[in-house]
Each structure stands twice: as C-alpha cells, then as structure tokens.
Amino acid sequence: MRKVYHYLISILSYWRYGRPARQLIVVGVTGTKGKSTTARLIASVLESAGHKVGLLSTVEFQIGDQRWPNDKKMTMLGRGQIQKMLREMVRAGCRYAVVETSSEGILQYRHFGLHYDVAVFTNLGAEHSERHGGFENLKNDKGKMFAGLGKEKRKTINGQAIKKIIIANTDDAHAPFYLNFPADEKWSYGIKNSELRTANYIKPVSIEEVADGGYKFQIQNSPFQIHLDGAFNVYNALAAVAVGRAQGIPDDTIARGLSAVAGVPGRMEFIKEGQPFKVVVDYAHEPMSLTELFSNLRRFAGNKGKIISVVGSDGGGRDKNKRKEMGRIAGELTDMVIITDVNCYDEDPAVIAEMVAAGVRSAGKRDGADMLIQTDRKSAIAKAIAMAEPDDVVAITAKGTEPFIAVAHGKKIPWDDRAVVREVLKSHVTR
Secondary structure, eight states: OHHHHHHHHHHHHHHHTTOGGGGSEEEEEESSSSHHHHHHHHHHHHHHTTOOEEEEOSSEEEETTEEEEOOSSOSSOOTTHHHHHHHHHHHTTOSEEEEEOOHHHHHTTTTTTOOOSEEEEOOOOSTTHHHHTSHHHHHHHHHHHHHHHHHSOOOEETTEEOOOEEEEETTSTTHHHHHTSOOSEEEEEOSSOOSOOOSEEEOOSEEEEOTTSSEEEEETTEEEEEOOOSTHHHHHHHHHHHHHHHTTOOHHHHHHHHHTOOOBTTBSEEEOSSOSSEEEEOOOOSHHHHHHHHHHHHHHHTTTOOEEEEEOOOOTTOOTTHHHHHHHHHHHHOSEEEEOOSOOTTSOHHHHHHHHHHHHHHTTOOBTTTEEEOOSHHHHHHHHHHHOOTTOEEEEOSOTTOOEEEOGGGOEEEOOHHHHHHHHHHHHHTO
16 A cells, blocks of 8 residues: 555656656666765766756755755655656756665655656665565666666657666676666776676776875876765766766866865765864765775775774664674774664664674674774764774764654654764864
8 A cells, every 4th residue: 555655646746746857857876875976976067068957865955056955864755845846947947857766765656757868877785675575676676767768758858859878887796787778878887897898888097096085087088086085986976977978078078077076965074173083974874885985994094093983773674684794894894883873763772783783793893892882872973082093083874964863753853963073073172
C-alpha cells in the first residue's frame, strides 16, 4: 500500500504542476558517494556556459540565481515538492535541472516524471541495500533512472532535439550494468587504466595536488583545476567534465565552472577558528565514504600528527550490517575513535554504539585507550577537540549539513555539526 500511495502522489503532482520536466534538460546523478559534490560541479559548469540552472541535492537547492540550504534531511523531496520545484525552475527561465537521485527516492517513485536526459553514475557500494532487499535489488533500482532514457521520447526544447546520454565512472566495477542501457550517447571517465571505456572516454594524463588545496589535472591538452580537497573529488570533477562536453561546452568554459566551486558545505569542510590543528566536517556515513575520507586525511596529519575520528551510525533499522564494518574502518585508518549518536530514531543509541565499537575493537583499538563511547554528540565533539594537538586532524563524520538529530517518537533536535564545532573551538582556543 505504501508503494501505491507514493506512486499516486507522484502521478498527481506531475500533472498538477504541468509536467515541468518536459521543458527542462534534466541531469540525474546517482551513486553511493560524491553525488552532492558532483551535482554542484555540474551545475557550475552549466552556469559557466551562460545557462540558468536549477539544482536539487542533499546539501542545497537552487533555482536560477537563488540558492539556499536543504534543511529537509531528504535528498529527494516528497509529497510533490520535486515537481513544484521543477515548475518554479521553468518559470525562472532555467534550461537545466540537476537532480541528485537517491535509491530511496526511486523506491518511493519520486523520480517519476523527471524525464531524465542525462544519467550520471558515480560509484556503487552496499549503503541502503537492506532497504532494497539486497545489493542486487539496490543496483537494479538505481538502474531505473538509466532505463527511462531508452523508453521515453526525446524532448524538443526551443526547437532543439535533446539527446539521451549515459555517463559512468568505469573505475567502478558496476559501470557495465549502467552503460548497458540504451542511449543516444555513452560517455565514461576514470583515472585507472580501465579496459571498459566508451568511445567518449575521459581520463586525465596528469593529476597534481596543489599546495594551498585542491588539484590540477589535464585531459588531452586542456588544463583543469578544482579547489576541493580529497583525491576522490577528481572523480567528481571528471563527471562534470563529461556532462559539459556532452552538452557541447568548450573545455575552457568547463574549467572556469569547476574552478568557481570553492567548496561544498559539509563535504570535507575544514573549520578554522585559530586552532593549531585541523578539524574537518564530512557527511561520510557508510564504508566507502569513510575509507576515502580517512585515507585522504592521512596526508594532512603527516608523520607527526594523528587522526581523531568521531563516528557513528544511523538507527531506525538502517543498514545494521554496516555498523561493525564502519567501526573496523575507523579503527584501522584513524588513531583515536570516539563513537557517538548520529540519528538513533527509536533505537537505543548505546546499542548502536556497541555495534560500531565491535568493529573498532576488531581493528585492535582498546576501550578507554584509543576508543571511547560518548553517545551525546556535542560531548563527543568536545572530547575529540580537547584531545587534539598540533598537526592532528579531527574528523567529525556522518552528518555534514544535516539540520537535526532524529531521536525517539519522531522528535527532531535542531543541529549543525559545523556550528557546534565552531562553538567548541572558540571555547578551546580562548582558554
């Protein structure tokens, strides 16, 4: 019955708001990690070419010149809000809509009526596989976004026929599945020497870390630069380059769009309040993302510093199997682990913490020595910062820009990791 309800809501809102996606070139971005950053980079590339753009992502919303934070704790809005936003994009004169597309949104038919023109696959991990009844179902459900390209009639916007395009990261083992769907054009990108590649394949000939942050890379004879830390962001940038090229945007214009993005809130965001160590807030909340984050942060700590991580896992029955694995990753890749609450919902946060702790202990960490459990999130952040010394890196994970903590009985506590970190840091620095 729940599926029928979501399906009917999607149909009704699609017609109520006048089928707005038919008047927009819709770029969908799906995958396990990097979706929000990729979506922001794509939007910036399109804007650099002079187009008005709409954006719906976990982090933020945009309609033309207006941008504001996503405070809904939902990647894809429900109850017809997506169609309403698309209608507002049309009214604002947008040509493109960039839509971060989650597997949960697809399960609830929120992708219905979006009429994607460009489908981008970043990568795939097991996050949310329980919700789908297994990993294969998760993979197949994400595939529905790609399947729609071959089933739907091509749009004509302002007299121009709009091609259906698939773009995939061929360094991910699951790329062949998504590239197998019919489309007018297929583009691929990667960094490794992948044997799987399309005719339109994008691979940097060089990648260079920039001293003051970010990366420079070159594709054929074209130079690009991003001002985002974390080597994984090169992948996100390559996806945006592929979208730009597929839309006929010159490389120098694409490069301008990439370099215009100074950062994405809550995604490897460094918080600075004059402290002699680094503090980063990141949304990483599943094994793939944690591995990438901690691996990239090691270079900031260098040989002298240590990584102090604040980790946890959602409650509400969400992917219980990942909890021990996330603990193991934190235990292996960071020097001190503090386990805390993320969103416990109706579960006991202490029980969730113990499941994460089992993984941390399996990596050789010891209670009270290099592992602590502090379910109160503010206290956990304060402990991590109090422990930090010069050259250390404190990594606050799992929430990013999420605007509240979900607890029992549907209650939501207003929250912002970044604001809490700043408050604690100011107190720490002025001591």
